[in-house]
Amino acid sequence: MDEDRSEPAAPVVADDGLLLPGDLTSVGAYVDASLADSTRQAYARDLAAWATWCRSRSLPAELPADPLSVAAWLAAMADDGHSPRYVARRLSALNDAHRSRGLPPPGDSEGVRRTLTGIRRTAVRSGYLPRRARAVDTATVRALVEDLPDTLAGARDRCLILVGFALGLRASDLCGLRIEDVVPAGHGGLDVLLRYSKTDQEGAGETLALAEGVRETTCPVRAVRAWRAALAGQGVTAGPLFRSVGKGSPPRLGAAPLTTRSVDLVLRRAAERAGVSPEGLSPHSLRRGFATTAYAQGVPEKEISRTGRWRSLVVRSYDASSRWADPASGSLGL
Structure with missing residues (x-):
């Protein structure tokens, strides 16, 4: 048998030293991991749109992009009726692609x-x-949850809506919750661990106080306990807290967490059943509603911002153990 005479891969010159091929094997994976999955997927679609636009005009789509071509792309999107936010996000994707390759981003061009x-x-x-x-x-x-059916899916939807409102959670926060991260705490409430979030991509984690409500049908703590009991009845005691529920009989539980799109559908179905207007309704309505309702009820801004994790409202440097001193989730009249 002939010997393998293939030459070893050439090292990469880095300043005055050498980087071996194996040194760079994991770099790309870690660069990808620096962005949330949803952000990476959106950016990929935006870059594909850039490449398609370039091809339609016989322009090179390779990086670095010509700033004049990028400006023309932005103008074309605006002329087509796209919102400034949409245009800015597509530019952000192109900027990120440049930065990740060590290239000057076109967005820095005057x-x-x-x-x-x-x-x-x-x-x-x-x-x-x-x-x-x-x-x-x-x-x-209250209207959204009071007419939900007494089924497995109804228990899930009630829990999702009440917890989302009581803690001012984003849809992605709800999707990331795990059964084992919701534990009993003092005052009859629950400690809810957010392992990561939009503003905590590195997963430092934060524990929020979920207080009992004043009404049995809208108490978020009772809703969590009822949903966890339903999960346990299906033999599920760990993993994603909110997951799909099949339409069969008996309904089958999915293993993967709900997507943010599914959270939106849950809310819209509940609104349709309750006769609540869908105008402007989205999962973020729960988060905005938490802030405005808590403020109207006189909850201190520092507690609102700490629970909702808004750094821009107040300085949140006090001890996190004070979360049960005056928890915002207990002042919403649920």
Whole structure:
């Protein structure tokens, strides 16, 4: 048998030293892991859109991108009726692709920056208002959950809506919750661990206080206990807290967590059943509703911002063990 005479891969020169091929094997994977899955997928679609636009004009789509071409791309999207937020996000994807390769991002170009500013100002002068989720109040949340069916899916949906509102959670936060991360605490409530979130991509984690409600049908703690009991009845005691429920008889539980799209569908189905207007309704309505309702009830801003993890509202440097001193989730009238 002939010997394998293939030459070893050449080392990569890095400054005055050498990087061996194996040294770079995991770099790409770790760079990918620096972004949330949803962000990485959105950016991939945005870069594909950039490449398609370039091909339609026989322009090179390779990086680094020509700033003049990028400015023309942004203008074309605005001319097609896309919102400034949509245009800015696509530019963010292109900027990130450049930064991850050590290239200057086109968004730093004065021409590109001014083009985006002009797009925003033109939209405002034309009467454009950014779409915002409608903030739901406690009465609306009661309506959403009180007519839910007494089924496995109904127990899940009740728990999801009440916990999302009581703690001001994002849809992605709800999808990330695990059964083992919700544990009994003092005051009859539950400690809820968020392992990671949009503002905690590195997973430092934060524990939130979920207090009991004043009404049995809308108490988030009772809703969690009922849903966990239903899960245990199906032999599920660990893993994603919120998961799919099949339509068969008996219904089968999925193993994977719900997606943010599924959270939106849960909310819209509940609204349709309760006769609640779907206008402006989205999972973020629960988060906005938490903040506005808690503020109206006189909850201190530092507690609202700490529970909702809004760093911009107040300084949150006090001891996290104080979360049960005056928990926002216990002041919503649920």
